[in-house]
Amino acid sequence: MTRSRVPAKADWTFMDRILVDCPACGGLAVILPTEPPKFPDKPGFDIDFLARRMTCTACGKVREQEHTAFGALANPAMGLPLRLRAQTRHGDLLAWNEAHLDYLQTWLSGTLREETRESGVGVRNRSIISRLPAWAKAPRNRDELLKAIARVRLKARPGG
Ligand SMILES: [Zn+2]
Structure with a gap:
């Protein structure tokens, strides 16, 4: 029996750096926001609306996206397709970036799993773990998921 414990994190936590497949060459491309949040007192509130830029680590292609209007x-x-799609027979486990993949791996690695509440953060009902599909949480799929994560991790490297 192994125990894993992760702090609860809001579902937007890892969205500040998104790895995708480059539309030009299929290589590793990185999307970063190009503007600060407009509501710094509400962390994560508009993170998916921020203007952003994709840069390919392989061919140098750049693509820009303007701020998304509310509504x-x-x-x-x-x-673009996420780079880190851990493919299993049940579906794909998706991660925005390596840190997100690490977080999921840490939680999944235990046969006894716990998500601890962070003080002052009421994210339990929209936390990353709570939003995982049932098949990803099912203990019987643990080994398959960990193998899929190990495979997809190689794609986070330039040239991977
Ligand atoms: Zn490219």
Whole structure:
């Protein structure tokens, strides 16, 4: 029996750096916001609406996206496929970046899993863990998920 414990994190936590497949060459591209949040007192509130820039680590292609107006559908990955799609028989486990993948791996690695509440953060009902699909939380799928994470991790490297 192994125990894993992660602090509860809001679902937007890792969205400040998004890894995608480059639309030009299929290589590793990185999306970063190009403007500060407009509501710094509400962390994460508009993170998926911020203007952003994709830069490919392989071919140098750059793509920009303007600030998304409120009411419009946010498109944080700029319509591009996420780089870190851990593929399993049940579905794909998605991660925005390596830190997100690390977080998921840490939680999944335990046979006894716990998500601790962070003081002052009422994110339990929209936390990353609470939003995982049921198949990803199912203990019987643990080994398959950990293997899929190990495979997809290589794609986070330039040239991967
Ligand atoms: Zn490229």
